[in-house]
Amino acid sequence: MDKKLEEIFAEQEKEDAYRITEGLEASINRELGDPAYLIETMKRDGLRGITEAYDFSIREAIVRVSAEFSIRKHTTCLVPYYHSHDFYEMIYVWQGTCRQRIAGEAQELIMSEGNLCILNPGTVHAILPCSETDLILKIIIPNPMMKQITDELEQEKSSQESITEYLKVKNKIYIFAKTSLVSYSIKSYMYDLLHEAYWGTALQNPAVKCLVELLLITLGRSIPEQSNENLLQKVSAYIQKNIRNANLEEAAKLLGYSSRQLRRKITELSGGTFTDILWKTRMERAAELLNESDIQVEEIARTVGYQSTAGFYKRFCAVFHMTPAAYRKIYARPHE
Numbered sequence: 001m002d003k004k005l006e007e008i009f010a011e012q013e014k015e016d017a018y019r020i021t022e023g024l025e026a027s028i029n030r031e032l033g034d035p036a037y038l039i040e041t042m043k044r045d046g047l048r049g050i051t052e053a054y055d056f057s058i059r060e061a062i063v064r065v066s067a068e069f070s071i072r073k074h075t076t077c078l079v080p081y082y083h084s085h086d087f088y089e090m091i092y093v094w095q096g097t098c099r100q101r102i103a104g105e106a107q108e109l110i111m112s113e114g115n116l117c118i119l120n121p122g123t124v125h126a127i128l129p130c131s132e133t134d135l136i137l138k139i140i141i142p143n144p145m146m147k148q149i150t151d152e153l154e155q156e157k158s159s160q161e162s163i164t165e166y167l168k169v170k171n172k173i174y175i176f177a178k179t180s181l182v183s184y185s186i187k188s189y190m191y192d193l194l195h196e197a198y199w200g201t202a203l204q205n206p207a208v209k210c211l212v213e214l215l216l217i218t219l220g221r222s223i224p225e226q227s228n229e230n231l232l233q234k235v236s237a238y239i240q241k242n243i244r245n246a247n248l249e250e251a252a253k254l255l256g257y258s259s260r261q262l263r264r265k266i267t268e269l270s271g272g273t274f275t276d277i278l279w280k281t282r283m284e285r286a287a288e289l290l291n292e293s294d295i296q297v298e299e300i301a302r303t304v305g306y307q308s309t310a311g312f313y314k315r316f317c318a319v320f321h322m323t324p325a326a327y328r329k330i331y332a333r334p335h336e
Helices: 003-019 024-031 035-045 050-059 143-154 161-168 183-199 204-220 231-241 248-255 259-270 274-292 297-303 309-320 324-331
Strands: 070-073 088-095 097-102 109-112 116-119 125-127 135-141 173-176
Touching: 003 024, 003 070, 003 183, 024 035, 035 050, 070 183, 088 097, 088 109, 088 183, 109 116, 109 173, 135 183, 143 161, 143 204, 161 204, 183 204, 231 248, 231 259, 231 274, 248 259, 259 274, 274 297, 274 309, 274 324, 297 309, 297 324, 309 324
Parallel strands: none
Antiparallel strands: 070 135, 088 116, 088 135, 097 109, 097 125, 116 173
């Protein structure tokens, strides 16, 4: 890392320290959806510390908004809070470790040096505090830029079709592990993006877009590190087909396992249980129905297998950190 970038990152530490103290209200107005409501609620609740802010983010539907590309360091002073985005976000670990909490996941996501993840719009997460030795880059890619890139990639009949399919899915995170084949290229593109973002002059926007496109092509040539491969995909497909009445015993029989074997396989591959996958699949389907239809919440609950609307509300809030009504308000597509 060259000295000029180190100076910029040091300046960003100062900027963020101001943004979360004296400049907090201006930052909320600039960066979050429905800022007036958030500011009023925060003042009413008298938020003072990290714990209060974290709990507040669990109760409220906080959405970060941006129409511009940016690449910044995740600074050591930032307070963790649950939020989603109306843009795509890449998180790249240049050095050290990055810890996140992802809505609906029991375990922390821990990324080490060279790892990168892409958070599609709508993904709810919280980046946990980092140390002074960590260097984590957060890249905002606005929807119009990403659409231009994916439209161009989809015109090519190649192996890169997979990366565009990943990017179409809302509320998803994809993790790319460090590999010898792509790690050097990814770090090189990150370095070029930093220089273009901070010192680019003529044709800066098309240069940034080209670098992002090259980065995505490189990622498309690697294999996403997803636990839900092969067997887990089959389990998920079974649940999606039988979402109301799916159960471990029937899934095991269809996939050629005993219940005990399938239970152990799922735990080995995912660290979770069949019930975890069932809940996650039901919540993803519920979110789709909230996005794409005007069906009443009570009917959606029954559709995805809940007999109790109260149980559905409790699970949905635990996963998305907002009520079904709040989720629909933010993400619903217009219906004809």
